Amino acid sequence: MMALVLAATTVALPRCGLIPRASDKVSDQIEALAETDVLTEAEVAAAEEAYEALSEEEKEEVENAGLLEEARARLEEQRERARMSDARRAYVGEWGDLDSALGLFQPIVYWFGPLTLKADGTGSSEGTEWTWEVSEDGSQILLSGVRGRTALDIVRDGAFVKLVEPKGQYVLLRSGDLDSYIGARFLRVKVTPDNVRDIMGLPVCGGDILDEKKKFTGNDAWFLPSRKIAEGFVYYGRSEDFFCSLVVNGQTADPLILAYPFDSLAYPPYTQFAWGSSAGGTLVFIRSAFVQENRMVDGRTRSLTLTDGTRHTTSQNWYTEVVGYAGWEY
Numbered sequence: 001m002m003a004l005v006l007a008a009t010t011v012a013l014p015r016c017g018l019i020p021r022a023s024d025k026v027s028d029q030i031e032a033l034a035e036t037d038v039l040t041e042a043e044v045a046a047a048e049e050a051y052e053a054l055s056e057e058e059k060e061e062v063e064n065a066g067l068l069e070e071a072r073a074r075l076e077e078q079r080e081r082a083r084m085s086d087a088r089r090a091y092v093g094e095w096g097d098l099d100s101a102l103g104l105f106q107p108i109v110y111w112f113g114p115l116t117l118k119a120d121g122t123g124s125s126e127g128t129e130w131t132w133e134v135s136e137d138g139s140q141i142l143l144s145g146v147r148g149r150t151a152l153d154i155v156r157d158g159a160f161v162k163l164v165e166p167k168g169q170y171v172l173l174r175s176g177d178l179d180s181y182i183g184a185r186f187l188r189v190k191v192t193p194d195n196v197r198d199i200m201g202l203p204v205c206g207g208d209i210l211d212e213k214k215k216f217t218g219n220d221a222w223f224l225p226s227r228k229i230a231e232g233f234v235y236y237g238r239s240e241d242f243f244c245s246l247v248v249n250g251q252t253a254d255p256l257i258l259a260y261p262f263d264s265l266a267y268p269p270y271t272q273f274a275w276g277s278s279a280g281g282t283l284v285f286i287r288s289a290f291v292q293e294n295r296m297v298d299g300r301t302r303s304l305t306l307t308d309g310t311r312h313t314t315s316q317n318w319y320t321e322v323v324g325y326a327g328w329e330y
Contacts, residue, residue, distance in 0.1 A: 023061035026050045033071040087134035092119045098171040101178045105240040157308035168311045187285040196244045196279040201225040203273045206323040219266040221319035226330035233285035235330045245276025262330040264317040296325035
């Protein structure tokens with residue numbers, strides 16, 4: 001009987017003292033990754049290296065090997081979420097529309113601001129809820145909502161950050177930066193009958209207006225020169241209620257009302273102009289130091305390229321076939 005017991009014990013000892021297989025150790029590492037909420041590169045890389053060190057036969061023994069690929073994918077997702085969170089952090093907050101802050105006339109409403117961007121990737125503007133993210137190259141804010149997708153270029157202008165609709169239709173700045181941005185770059189002038197002549201000169205004849213057959217139409221092109229150019233300011237825009245009046249050939253009872261400050265006029269040669277007795281609204285000028293290029297695109301559009309690379313346009317009549325814009329800049 002004792003011999004039999006000893007024999008049984010001798011057989012059982014090796015089974016109780018089995019050394020874990022290499023594949024089992026790797027399987028345990030992978031299982032631990034699957035149970036970890038927040039992964040690290042070191043943990044995932046260690047499990048990958050351990051798995052690759054196995055022989056082909058041992059790899060076949062690791063039944064949860066698929067979880068290793070899932071762990072790597074989860075780690076990449078974590079990194080992307082962290083990257084997006086870091087990228088968003090710089091733009092979280094309230095953003096206001098520059099034109100609205102300046103009081104400029106906007107004939108078409110392109111934007112429903114102000115815009116709020118939250119750290120969790122959600123946001124809102126008046127009447128619209130958005131989700132948002134920073135583009136992979138860091139150049140745009142991408143908004144998605146019931147109105148579709150909207151992209152805003154991220155533009156750095158000195159110490160300021162602007163969010164600019166790519167066609168320049170609207171510009172957003174942090175609400176807390178608007179006053180200092182405007183104060184550093186813009187001049188707003190409340191127009192009165194007394195100061196309108198300090199802003200622009202009376203119409204000057206630029207030349208004959210010809211028809212398509214190059215025949216004189218009976219009218220000349222008259223241009224209102226800017227007096228602010230010499231003072232270092234370029235016209236940027238007007239309030240909706242801006243107007244000024246001109247007396248034409250002494251007819252004070254029926255003055256000419258201008259809704260644009262530097263509009264060009266078609267009148268016969270030798271027309272006499274004088275300032276009328278009424279003017280109002282606000283004109284906005286930008287300092288010349290922040291204007292890289294000021295040019296007339298066509299007979300209806302003038303384009304300003306600013307030093308930050310963005311563009312701003314205004315609409316005026318301009319008889320490009322009569323006289324060039326150079327020397328008449330406003």
